[in-house]
Amino acid sequence: MSRVTLALLATLIVLGATSFAAGAQGASPVNEQTVYDIATQLRCVVCQNLSVADSPSEMASQMRGIIRERLAAGESPAQVQRYFVDRYGEWILLSPPRRGFNLLVWLLPLAAVVVGLAAAATLIWRWSHRTRGARPAPAAVDAAMSERIRRELERES
Amino acid sequence: MKRLWRWLIPLAAIPVLALLAYGFRVSPRDIPSPLVGRPAPAFVLATLEGAPLSLESHRGKVVVVNFWASWCYPACYEEAPVLERNWRGYRERGVVVMGLDIQDKRDAAQKFVGDFGLTFPVAQDLKGTVSVDYGVYGVPETFFVDRQGRIRVKHVGAVTDDVFKTTVDRLLTEPATP
Amino acid sequence: MLRLWNISLVILTFGLTLFGTFLTRSGVIASVHAFTQGSIGVLFLSFLALALLTALGLVAWRWDALRSEGELDSVVSRESAFLLNNVFLVAAAFTVFFGTVFPLLSEAVRGVKVSVGAPFFNQVNIPLFLSLVFLMGVGPLIAWRRASLDNLKRNFLWPVVLGIVAAAVAFALGVRSFLAALTFATTVFVAVTIAVDFTRATRARLRVGESLLPAMGGLLLRHNRRYGGFVVHLGILIIALGVMGSHAWSVQTETTLHRGESAELAGYRFRFDGLSAVEESNHFKVVGAFTVSNGRVLGVLRPAKKFYPQEQAPIAYVDYRLGLREDLYVVLGDFARDGSQATIKLQVNRLVSWIWIGGLVLTLGALLAILPERHKRA
Numbered sequence: 118m119s120r121v122t123l124a125l126l127a128t129l130i131v132l133g134a135t136s137f138a139a140g141a142q143g144a145s146p147v148n149e150q151t152v153y154d155i156a157t158q159l160r161c162v163v164c165q166n167l168s169v170a171d172s173p174s175e176m177a178s179q180m181r182g183i184i185r186e187r188l189a190a191g192e193s194p195a196q197v198q199r200y201f202v203d204r205y206g207e208w209i210l211l212s213p214p215r216r217g218f219n220l221l222v223w224l225l226p227l228a229a230v231v232v233g234l235a236a237a238a239t240l241i242w243r244w245s246h247r248t249r250g251a252r253p254a255p256a257a258v259d260a261a262m263s264e265r266i267r268r269e270l271e272r273e274s
Numbered sequence: 275m276k277r278l279w280r281w282l283i284p285l286a287a288i289p290v291l292a293l294l295a296y297g298f299r300v301s302p303r304d305i306p307s308p309l310v311g312r313p314a315p316a317f318v319l320a321t322l323e324g325a326p327l328s329l330e331s332h333r334g335k336v337v338v339v340n341f342w343a344s345w346c347y348p349a350c351y352e353e354a355p356v357l358e359r360n361w362r363g364y365r366e367r368g369v370v371v372m373g374l375d376i377q378d379k380r381d382a383a384q385k386f387v388g389d390f391g392l393t394f395p396v397a398q399d400l401k402g403t404v405s406v407d408y409g410v411y412g413v414p415e416t417f418f419v420d421r422q423g424r425i426r427v428k429h430v431g432a433v434t435d436d437v438f439k440t441t442v443d444r445l446l447t448e449p450a451t452p
Numbered sequence: 453m454l455r456l457w458n459i460s461l462v463i464l465t466f467g468l469t470l471f472g473t474f475l476t477r478s479g480v481i482a483s484v485h486a487f488t489q490g491s492i493g494v495l496f497l498s499f500l501a502l503a504l505l506t507a508l509g510l511v512a513w514r515w516d517a518l519r520s521e522g523e524l525d526s527v528v529s530r531e532s533a534f535l536l537n538n539v540f541l542v543a544a545a546f547t548v549f550f551g552t553v554f555p556l557l558s559e560a561v562r563g564v565k566v567s568v569g570a571p572f573f574n575q576v577n578i579p580l581f582l583s584l585v586f587l588m589g590v591g592p593l594i595a596w597r598r599a600s601l602d603n604l605k606r607n608f609l610w611p612v613v614l615g616i617v618a619a620a621v622a623f624a625l626g627v628r629s630f631l632a633a634l635t636f637a638t639t640v641f642v643a644v645t646i647a648v649d650f651t652r653a654t655r656a657r658l659r660v661g662e663s664l665l666p667a668m669g670g671l672l673l674r675h676n677r678r679y680g681g682f683v684v685h686l687g688i689l690i691i692a693l694g695v696m697g698s699h700a701w702s703v704q705t706e707t708t709l710h711r712g713e714s715a716e717l718a719g720y721r722f723r724f725d726g727l728s729a730v731e732e733s734n735h736f737k738v739v740g741a742f743t744v745s746n747g748r749v750l751g752v753l754r755p756a757k758k759f760y761p762q763e764q765a766p767i768a769y770v771d772y773r774l775g776l777r778e779d780l781y782v783v784l785g786d787f788a789r790d791g792s793q794a795t796i797k798l799q800v801n802r803l804v805s806w807i808w809i810g811g812l813v814l815t816l817g818a819l820l821a822i823l824p825e826r827h828k829r830a
Contacts, residue, residue, distance in 0.1 A: 149705040162411035179402030204409035211569030226547040233539035284508035297480030
């Protein structure tokens with residue numbers, strides 16, 4: 118993030134001078150990137166599955182304002198998130214918290230990969246070893262014939 | 275016996291289909307509120323006339339906090355006369371009705387109040403802090419707060435006479451102090 | 453061989469397309485794509501049930517006829533590479549499917565509503581797709597039976613070394629995200645495997661007496677299926693870098709400006725010049741003018757907001773400036789009636805053009821690959 122710091126400092130100065138929606142509390146300057154990061158994790162309550170960061174609705178704009186205010190008052194991102202969960206329930210988080218039943222949605226994909234790899238490995242093993250046993254003894258091939266075949270192949274490739 | 279295992283494949287589709295069918299019985303927009311049973315968040319706003327409006331000042335009464343907007347048609351338009359009617363009927367019995375207008379313009383709000391002849395205190399929640407504090411996700415939403423300041427019922431959608439009367443009557447029978 | 457697997461995938465694909473349509477039409481799950489809620493949902497679910505149960509039932513009934521004696525000459529073979537590829541793709545599809553129905557499942561089992569959105573899908577799918585990219589480097593060697601142990605060192609020494617170097621360079625340049633560094637390492641690894649193969653084949657031709665350009669051209673045309681495939685892989689690598697750049701390095705901000713004031717983001721300066729209002733035939737349009745500069749003036753962006761009398765909320769029209777390294781977006785939010793101030797959302801999205809370029813390369817590679825095979829001359 119160090120590359121963006123300079124640009125953000127300039128933005129903060131502009132923000133500090135012109136904030137008219139937030140009614141700046143003045144406790145600490147708010148990092149817009151942090152507001153955005155928190156907003157991407159919250160679900161816009163009036164839209165269909167959009168994040169508060171992406172939603173164009175007025176409700177989302179007000180929610181971003183509230184995030185900004187709380188950060189300015191000194192709350193940590195985790196505390197801001199907890200505030201919203203307190204009011205709306207787990208539903209407002211766009212990513213289900215990794216606890217209890219929700220672990221199912223986090224772990225099943227991993228399990229799918231593991232099971233898939235195991236199944237693929239078993240199948241490959243079984244198929245490659247099936248032929249080993251059943252392969253018939255190679256028919257005796259004429260030496261001259263095999264030499265001709267070899268030369269033809271070399272010419273082709 | 276080994277032959278029967280292959281039938282697991284079509285059978286496996288059935289629980290998935292059943293789950294989708296279950297989806298018809300629930301609405302994804304119906305979110306239960308975690309605030310029911312907890313103390314109602316305090317707020318201080320100014321009514322459209324400029325008078326202060328705070329929840330705390332009405333502790334001991336049954337408070338009906340109604341979130342609305344002038345653009346919320348038809349639900350808010352249906353419930354406005356219901357609220358006004360019941361406000362007039364219950365105000366002497368220790369019940370307060372408050373209208374909190376969200377995401378609206380002042381003149382639109384005043385027109386709404388004027389059109390319906392609303393006499394209960396109406397304030398605008400300009401920054402949305404109160405509506406988020408109450409976990410509001412749409413309008414209209416109505417919160418019934420008991421005498422001890424706890425949210426007891428959250429009603430999503432237009433309030434009817436029936437809902438108002440049954441809830442408020444029940445809450446009025448409860449004591450103001452625990 | 454693999455007929456059972458093939459037919460199952462075909463049935464699954466059809467079932468999932470029906471499922472997708474069902475989702476958008478039934479209102480069962482809230483999604484950005486859902487646009488209506490009607491009785492057609494029941495019809496769709498019934499059809500989905502009918503199609504799935506019949507098709508899968510047929511598979512179970514005809515199992516013996518479909519199943520074939522699978523035979524591979526070797527553990528390393530084209531079929532193994534194909535199977536590995538399938539594992540990751542199907543796992544990704546399963547992840548998206550399960551994530552989509554999980555809110556419903558959670559409500560049915562626990563009675564608690566949860567949301568599963570973009571952050572979840574990004575977190576789980578990115579490692580899966582990175583594994584696929586990695587497989588792109590290893591797969592061709594498996595498919596062409598050249599993955600024996602001694603060949604391993606010859607084929608992978610340079611790619612692995614340069615992949616690690618790439619991650620180190622990224623770290624030195626300030627990249628701190630683990631996934632971004634991993635993406636760098638993987639894409640360089642795969643790119644070097646392709647380069648190694650191409651240089652070796654070219655060198656073999658040079659040794660036989662051909663000069664450089666005809667040797668390279670000849671390789672591409674003679675073995676167009678193989679090298680067309682490699683070009684497709686290169687296209688995918690470029691897309692992967694584009695996705696990583698836009699995901700990890702894009703920045704945005706929201707700010708309110710008075711007329712004449714500027715906001716800065718990622719080295720770009722956006723000056724608010726003013727608002728203008730236009731009355732159109734069926735709507736009222738407000739346009740903001742923003743001069744963009746990064747040392748020198750680049751142009752004027754004009755995001756707009758259209759107010760339709762029937763709609764409660766205005767519709768915002770973003771204005772943008774596309775570039776090779778980054779795209780600039782300006783969205784007009786709230787504004788004062790007299791045009792003295794405006795709230796805007798600014799976005800600088802990095803490397804998005806690479807996604808399109810990668811797509812172009814991919815198409816060219818595909819075209820090269822499907823050219824009719826030149827009749828091999830002596």
